[in-house]
Amino acid sequence: MTLAIFLIIAFILVGIQTAVPFLVKRTVIFGVTVPEKYLKNETLTSYKKGYALLVSLLSFVVLAGYLLWALMNNPSEQQTVLVGTVIQFGIILYSLTLYFFYHGKTLQLKKNNNWGEGLKQVKITDLSVRSQDEMLPWYVYLLPIVITVGVIGYTILQYDLLPKQIPTHWGINGEADAFTEKTPMSAILMPLTFLIMQFMFLGIHIGTKKSGIKLSAVNTSASRMRQLTLRKNSSWFMFIISFLLTVMFSFFQLKTIHPDLFAGITMAAAPILFLVIALAGTIAIAVKVGRSDKLSNDETELEITDFDEDAHWKGGLFYFNRKDPSIFVEKRFGVGWTLNFGNPIGYFIVLVPLVIILVISFL
Amino acid sequence: MIIRIEPDSDIPIYQQITNQIIEGIARGSIQPGDSLPSVRAFAADLGVNMHTVNKSYHQLENKGIIRIAPKSGAVISSPQDFNASASDKLKEAFKPLIAESIVIGMSNEQIQELVTSIMEDLRKSNKHLK
Numbered sequence: 001m002t003l004a005i006f007l008i009i010a011f012i013l014v015g016i017q018t019a020v021p022f023l024v025k026r027t028v029i030f031g032v033t034v035p036e037k038y039l040k041n042e043t044l045t046s047y048k049k050g051y052a053l054l055v056s057l058l059s060f061v062v063l064a065g066y067l068l069w070a071l072m073n074n075p076s077e078q079q080t081v082l083v084g085t086v087i088q089f090g091i092i093l094y095s096l097t098l099y100f101f102y103h104g105k106t107l108q109l110k111k112n113n114n115w116g117e118g119l120k121q122v123k124i125t126d127l128s129v130r131s132q133d134e135m136l137p138w139y140v141y142l143l144p145i146v147i148t149v150g151v152i153g154y155t156i157l158q159y160d161l162l163p164k165q166i167p168t169h170w171g172i173n174g175e176a177d178a179f180t181e182k183t184p185m186s187a188i189l190m191p192l193t194f195l196i197m198q199f200m201f202l203g204i205h206i207g208t209k210k211s212g213i214k215l216s217a218v219n220t221s222a223s224r225m226r227q228l229t230l231r232k233n234s235s236w237f238m239f240i241i242s243f244l245l246t247v248m249f250s251f252f253q254l255k256t257i258h259p260d261l262f263a264g265i266t267m268a269a270a271p272i273l274f275l276v277i278a279l280a281g282t283i284a285i286a287v288k289v290g291r292s293d294k295l296s297n298d299e300t301e302l303e304i305t306d307f308d309e310d311a312h313w314k315g316g317l318f319y320f321n322r323k324d325p326s327i328f329v330e331k332r333f334g335v336g337w338t339l340n341f342g343n344p345i346g347y348f349i350v351l352v353p354l355v356i357i358l359v360i361s362f363l
Numbered sequence: 364m365i366i367r368i369e370p371d372s373d374i375p376i377y378q379q380i381t382n383q384i385i386e387g388i389a390r391g392s393i394q395p396g397d398s399l400p401s402v403r404a405f406a407a408d409l410g411v412n413m414h415t416v417n418k419s420y421h422q423l424e425n426k427g428i429i430r431i432a433p434k435s436g437a438v439i440s441s442p443q444d445f446n447a448s449a450s451d452k453l454k455e456a457f458k459p460l461i462a463e464s465i466v467i468g469m470s471n472e473q474i475q476e477l478v479t480s481i482m483e484d485l486r487k488s489n490k491h492l493k
Contacts, residue, residue, distance in 0.1 A: 120369060121369065121370065121371055122367050122368065122369050122370075123367070123368050123369075123370060123409055123410060123411070124365055124366060124367045124368070124409075125365070125366050125405070125408040125409045126364065126365050126366070126408075127364045127365075127366060127387075127393065127399065127400060128364065129408065130400055130404055130408075210403060210404070210407065211407055212404075212406075212407030212408045212409070212410055213407075213408050214408065214410065215408070217367060220365070307370055307410075309410075321410070323410075323411060323412040324406075324407065324410045324411070325403055325406050325407045325412075325413050326407045326410070
């Protein structure tokens, strides 16, 4: 079971890592802005293929080795988890290294060929684009918050009913497998952690909504389609994940308080089901957003190009622009959002909840 | 309506935004009563400093082209909202440009032709002024 889960996750990871060069914004290749007319450049295409080939080949060899090792040596559950985790991190590190290699090569290519020379750099926006934004309203994120506050309140009311040992960890089968001494803090620690995470999700949602809808001057309708698709789908995805997690862990908490009441009901399938939904959602968003700007093709004026923001993208991965009031911006390599590290509000939204969670769990 | 700016141009960005909004109203792409995006949203969408957009909005407000209301934000004014002082101000603004036209040797007819062609170009795309 553990082996199967690790293999499935690793396969999806490799699949997405391999496909990234083909899922990113079409005008940014390995984190480098490339003017429209060079997008079909053969060397660039060979870089993309080279990256995809190298990532997938080595990863599959390693995963096959992992499978063989696990089947032949019959390692313990713990060993399977440990090696599986190391391999997943290894794949991420390996594709990151390849990314930097091709990022450098693409930068070099752009510089050597003087791409962008003689083109007028422009920035555009559409005054009506905000009215087409279909992100969820912020208040739907109050639903998981209200549920969690309810669970915390109920736990405090029923404190006496709680067992002497409070579960702190649940296995993949939905059964508690680690416990701690009962204290007022440990009794509500789990829902409290969720509450803080939900506030973080709410903050991320509002921050994303306030952030810029970035349009490209050379393929306006394609970039609009991509930005709106990403905004809408990521807000739904984050809400569904937050809601499902809340429901699942609220049930675990209620089961701790009333083991008899829920004796017949097992949640054995819940964590697996959640995992499937989360993975399927990730793939669906990556493909949907990745395709959204490849379908339509704008008529382009040849003498203009998008403003080259490469200087704001450190390593093509980290956005640092003090002038841009956006808190989150679309990733350059990958599908999704990344922080504008030049805007302190972003650190606040992401770091403060994590620090609070760490502090309360060590109290 | 699409706003397109050139960050490397000699014309300051706030001035480019102001000019394009005025032109957009003249062309009928945005109409009296329409509201403009909030300063933050506009600046974020364009990826420019909020002060830049703020400066442009204040410039437009000073000209009387938009009204900034606390709740509804920046709203485009109607032609009825302008008085004689607005056209007096324009006269001052026209003067150096016309003077420059004379200096570079344009004839009266050429200047008039130029003005007419610009007007026609703007009004052509404005269905509401016909």
